[in-house]
Amino acid sequence: MVVAYVLNQPHEFITHNQTYPKIPETDHHSNQKEHECISLIKKCKNLDEFKQIHGHVFKLGLLWSSSFCASNLISTCALSQWGSMDYACSIFDQLDDPCSFDFNTIIRGHTMEMSSDQALLAYLDMLEIGVEPDSFTYPPLLKACASLSAAGEGMQIHGHVFKHGLVGDVFVHNSLINMYGKCGLLRDSCAVFDQMEVKTVASWSAVIAAHASLGMWGECLRLFFCMIRDGGWRPEESVLVSVLSACTHLGRLDLGRCIHGYLVRNLSGLNAAVETAVVDMYIRCGSLEKGMSLFQEMVGKNHKSFSVAISGLASHGRSVEALVVFEEMIKVGLRPDDVVYVSVLSACSHAGLVQEGVKYFERMRKEHRIEPTVQHYGCMVDLMGRAGLVDEAHELIKGMPMAPNDVVWRSLLSACKIHQNLELGEVAAERLMELNGKNAVDYLMLCSIYAQAGRWEDVSLGWVRMGRVGVGKEAGTSAVLVGGKLHRFVSNDALHHPLRGEIREMVHQMEWQLRFEGYEADTSQVVMNVGEEEKRERLRGHSQKLAIAFALVSTSKGSVVRIVRNVRMCSDCHTYTKMISVIYERHIIVRDGNVYHHFKHGTCSCRDYCMPPPRLAGDDLKTRVVDALRRYYYKEKEFGIFIGLNDVYTV
């Protein structure tokens, strides 16, 4: 903010042509030496060599007489791989009359080192001394603003761009698009883009990336199509990374496949970033096998590639494999970071591997020196809560070194819903309300607990409360990809689909078949105080059933059905889909928030773990886990250190 204030002050620029003395044209001897020095500077391969050349230049007196020599020293030192920003600054500070090139170098160097505030301060110095910024000053400076999310400073600098007459520069404008996007000011970002008379691929990349980073996936794809259709641009790697990310989030496996094909056909080799984006796209669009086989073939796997694979396997219910890949990651010498551990803990959680989860939680701190964040605690609460250890999960929350956030309390509430713990569920819900929660799911989970306990007054009170706070239940939707088009169905809504007749007929036929196999609607999750028949009617209208019916009438026998949901499915849809998978012999993959259910031969890959009624958590397991945790707490409290489960998970 101080920077914004200073930037806002009026200032005058000295507009002389050169701020340094010119070398006399006649001095051929000195000119030749200068050329020699510059070529030596550019040949440097490490800092030691560079320091020697620096001394040489100093001895020849060129540091003072040739500003061009000094500029080259600074830029080489600041921008090379082996360079040192500190050393470059020390040379810079000795200059009597630094020119705009020198300032540009320093600003760029700081930006590349992620010292964004230093870059801004260097710019202020530049203004103060009266050196005129040019079109090379702004791209790195705007990048610094972008990484600081400094919208105020960014806007001031945008003003300076006008003032210095740089409105025609494509590079500066592309940086502005990016800066506004990173600051979350999408309208300004688009405004700069729209006003540009001459655009380049990078302009499109920047505006598409801006939409992608703010989660506007549909708009991201629309812009991409504009770019290649109307603009006639050939897409290149960087923009395709944003588009792949949009496909990933929208579940557009069809488009993602096209892009993968395009990349393979048009590029000789993919870099790790792009390849990881492709792997992530396949996995999160439901095609785990394809994603994993590409991952296995990858040569330059980095820790992000591993992270994608581990969380992918975990979300598809393949927890043990996720842990195997984690061990493999360590074996090849990559150090796991906090994000990878979130995936590892969630893998344990999905599979009910409580003890392993506790072990990994410890190993993270002891072996890899990563302090658990609120996210890791969230995973642990989920891990214990799902396994039925709700009181223990509550204890863990109480002992957290930081304030629990909504995710933590929501995990507990969800566990209370699964395991019918009304008392603790109320506590968790209360905390969520205190955190100013406007999440309809929280209210609905509490209502569901009340409904299962038959406390209908409390259920209706919950609905009243929702109305008062102004949150509405989001209608459940299921989208299914058929014939290159996404068909979206809404729960208990008027069916507008062109095939509505066939779909209704199919829904009827499916239920008839299911009943024949012993299916009975599970009305326990319907949070409405209405008669049984009406509850069954509500369940019949759930979007997932409509989507499956549509998929069955419009796709060939045996093909995989892929569904993307917006809210978590109910237990009735879960049971229903399992039975459909066996009766109609279909592999049905449902993306349910961040997890995937593979329904096949009458079973689900989640092993029903997120669905009531409570399972596992036999007394034996429960006692062992409680013991482990107790050791954890008391030893740490008494001795200030933790002595616990040291043995490493092996597979």
Added chain:
DNA sequence: ATAGGGTTAG
């Protein structure tokens, strides 16, 4: 005379 913009997860 020296140089520059857009790049994946949770």
